[in-house]
Amino acid sequence: MPDDNYQLFCKRIHQLIGLDLALYKDKQMKRRIGTYMTRLGVSNYLELANLLSKDEEALNSFKEFLTINVSEFFRNPEQFEILKTKIMPEIIRPNSRFRVWSAGCSDGCEPYTLVIILEELGIKNYEILATDFDVGILARAKTGAYKIDSLRNVSPILLNKYFLKGEGDIYQFNPKLAMQVKFLHHDLLSGKYEKNLDLILCRNVVIYFTEEAKNQVFMKMSQALRQDGVLFVGGTESILAPKKFGFQTIYPFFYKKVSNLEATML
Ligand SMILES: C[S@@+](CC[C@H](N)C(=O)[O-])C[C@H]1O[C@@H](n2cnc3c(N)ncnc32)[C@H](O)[C@@H]1O
Structure with a gap:
């Protein structure tokens, strides 16, 4: 996945949802976002940022996708x-x-x-x-x-x-x-x-x-x-x-x- 615009993408996401992706490990985030882009058929970060800023439903599903929610009672x-x-x-x-x-x-x-x-x-x-x-x-x-x-x-x-x-x-x-x-x-x-x-x-x-x-x-x-x-x-x-x-x-x-x-x- 292209990564040249990743910092810019992080800034746009920060403005859109208030979460600062720059404080998350790059490698894991990029891998995760890459999977999401493939799923949507989007080829770069800029395109994804534009899509998310126009489509509230997509933005919500992106938020859900980003946060890994796995849990269970008495985990460990x-x-x-x-x-x-x-x-x-x-x-x-x-x-x-x-x-x-x-x-x-x-x-x-x-x-x-x-x-x-x-x-x-x-x-x-x-x-x-x-x-x-x-x-x-x-x-x-x-x-x-x-x-x-x-x-x-x-x-x-x-x-x-x-x-x-x-x-x-x-x-x-x-x-x-x-x-x-x-x-x-x-x-x-x-x-x-x-x-x-x-x-x-x-x-x-x-x-x-x-x-x-x-x-x-x-x-x-x-x-x-x-x-x-x-x-x-x-x-x-x-x-x-x-x-x-x-x-x-x-x-x-x-x-x-x-x-x-x-x-x-x-
Ligand atoms: C894998 S779950 C862990 C749940 C539970 N603590 C456990 O161990 O089973 C991680 C949770 O951290 C939340 N999370 C990620 N980044 C966060 C942040 N910056 N502030 C608050 N919660 C965050 C996610 O939304 C997700 O629900």
Whole structure:
């Protein structure tokens, strides 16, 4: 695929949808966009940008195509077991509201998994913020309806306890408990971050970001956590130099905030 106009294309997309593709790894993005161009029969970035600026439907489908939404309940179950048995008991404080952020929450499997874990631990005073850049996927998350494929790691006991059987192979997450999750549109690259969070899950999201963008996200996440709060990342997203962000590795993929760093960007 021709790549001479890629920077220009990134600028046009930034103006059109507010997402800065220049902060995503070039190679992966170009490969992905290339597949999209072939599918549409478009031969270069300029042509694609022109098409997207004229056709809202195409723009929406492009947005959906760009964001990789794959998720499931208890993704990497062994890591969620560590979260439940080792991390949560240590960071949940009595008489204090437990505040969690699922960043890049996709279709909601991740924040609803958190609800299940917290309910199973008997924790009642909690709030879960779940954000994503993709508004389409957030709308789907709010429905709380899932195909059985996303539930393969949910035990029959938990399935029975937290889901209602719908039509065909659809299961509905308990609507009352679903209200514990607040879904919001948020861009990790340009949005403001919360403060004083106890736990952040940012899993399988930053793999597509450039090193610089990734570093900025980790720094902002460190600042968003309270002292001793924990960041939980995906299976391919280990932080190589956690100290740089004020983190200490407590288990693989789990980082505790141990020092307060100034709001300097790396
Ligand atoms: C592969 S899913 C991960 C879902 C879930 N965290 C998990 O591990 O199963 C990645 C999600 O990150 C979101 N995403 C990508 N770039 C983002 C950004 N700049 N800000 C917020 N969310 C973003 C995508 O829309 C997508 O829903």
